[in-house]
Amino acid sequence: MTASRALNDSGYVSESVRKRVSQAAEKLRYRPNIPARQLKVRRLNAVGILLPDIANPFSAELVGGMKDVFDAEGYTTFIATANRTVKEENASLQAFIDHRVDGLVVATRGTMMGDKVLHSVAQQRIPLVTIGRPVHFRGIDSVTANHYQGAFDAVTHLIKLGHKRIGFIGIAPEDGKLLRRYQGYLAALKAAGSEPRPEYTVGPAEGPAYATQEDGYRGLLQLARLHRPPTAIFARNDFAAIGAMHAAHTLGLSIPDDIAIAGFDNIPLAAFTAPPLTTVEQPIAQQGQAAARFLIERMQGKSQQDRTAMMECRLIVRQSTDRTLSADQTLPVR
């Protein structure tokens, strides 16, 4: 008991004993048994982060933002991935809960099934914050970027450049209802007085999955085959945009003269494509930090109410839509 007090700086311990204890601990290479401590105190000082997948630069920066905050507050962060299947998502979530983490951040894409699970987690009174999927259940905070507004801005930018026929690559039209980026695209067209044409929306057949380079590549080839093909493309993300750029090159189309292309996410590579890619940047690290702060306040019981934070996106114009820019203007600033 005295040793416990000495090592944890709690209660009364004389200076001499404290010194002897810490020397002995050093010599024996003593490390506290965290599972045993959690058994008694019901706290692990650890949080779980559930990511959709790991390849994503998005995930990396998100984790960075969260770690900044969690590290500073003395929480250990453990990460698990749900490689895009709900089953794996459940398993990882359950593993965190079984290991008794103090709180959870969930950054996987929203699905009906997934939401159900989150609901039941929240009912177990486990502090929970979501990122990128606005969930409106009691007991869950959420942080998200305004994808709708970002997409709206990007498409409006294309319209202002004079484009009338604008395609969307990255989702099948029937799956787009829930995708805020797609809604922003539709809204921008309508706001400009033009009616969206269903054949201008192309995407992977297997449902609302993440869009890849390959989807972008195939998507553009498909659009180019139309009788009156689009003169501009708004892609669901930069990967799809880059795939589309590649397809345009293959077809001998010049970017942006024959076809303008814009993406979403501003991945690091986006500034280094040929030509550099116009895209929408979302404040990723800030979302991570906000989520971490929400979670900490919940875990410490400082916040009971459910909160939602939505952050603005920023359009970054580069030469894939606007040829008049010089290269230097579009490189990221150090």
Next chain:
Amino acid sequence: MTASRALNDSGYVSESVRKRVSQAAEKLRYRPNIPARQLKVRRLNAVGILLPDIANPFSAELVGGMKDVFDAEGYTTFIATANRTVKEENASLQAFIDHRVDGLVVATRGTMMGDKVLHSVAQQRIPLVTIGRPVHFRGIDSVTANHYQGAFDAVTHLIKLGHKRIGFIGIAPEDGKLLRRYQGYLAALKAAGSEPRPEYTVGPAEGPAYATQEDGYRGLLQLARLHRPPTAIFARNDFAAIGAMHAAHTLGLSIPDDIAIAGFDNIPLAAFTAPPLTTVEQPIAQQGQAAARFLIERMQGKSQQDRTAMMECRLIVRQSTDRTLSADQTLPVR
């Protein structure tokens, strides 16, 4: 006790009791307290994976390979990142150990300091496998790709195409001693009878960090300023290669006619650059699987001896070095 037996299928339990127990467990939403179990049985059935960072497609596939194996064997995997600082690496490692994981996979880049820590972990008899850094301490298994051979093959490919002046982008010459990709580059030049020229090696100033697009961009600009610039570039990784391609475009150089560029890693994007990038592929998922199997055998006490697995890399030739290929040949197969 009977409930424990019923839920764990161990010892004698009558069918009727087993049924009653599992129904009660269901109704009460009972979940075993894993930390408490570990306290008693000294096993957590969980492993820790330490990654250098998360943005990397490499990390993603590695984790995929490991999860395949660990999931099948009933181990939970937790991930932590060491965003390229040794301090963070130590902290994450220690966190895993303090939480009493059964074993560790470490995939961070090798450093002197880092190796020391691994050594001390191995001395605590914690099963440990490294990926991508051959460590030769007692008690540690390691898995790696043959980066040396991959680089050798890529540079030899450039030489066979007739290139005499071949640059390396991605590391400062003085830091290259330990980088196997750089050694392979040097060896290939020597094997072809040409002496490496130090001014043809350029890289980030801040030591042996990971090379980025930006490093590639700056690197090529620097090489292009030389009196007799290289006609071919071998980049430390695909990110640097893509940055170099962008710089070549900016300078109005044609790829591969004015300058041939090859990378390393075969990131998914590599097939979709303009032109598609020649690169070296390493068997990532297999490395992950091998590491997981090594670790499992150690954790189960089936293997005492120290083992090392080295896997071959494969050169993938695309149009960034060889114009005669058609586009279709170089796209990845589904």
Next chain:
DNA sequence: CAACATTAAGATAGCGATAACATGACGGCG
């Protein structure tokens, strides 16, 4: 049918930590 094996369930203890309580030394104060 006695002796022993098999099956089933309960009782006890202990993993490592700490909360809560208990004990004792010491000094200040009225």
Next chain:
DNA sequence: CGCCGTCATGTTATCGCTATCTTAATGTTG
């Protein structure tokens, strides 16, 4: 001096789980 508060340390119990031991009913066999 006796009382109390402060400081320092020790004792006990407990978190949830399971290894081990105990008990008891039932089955099997020569």
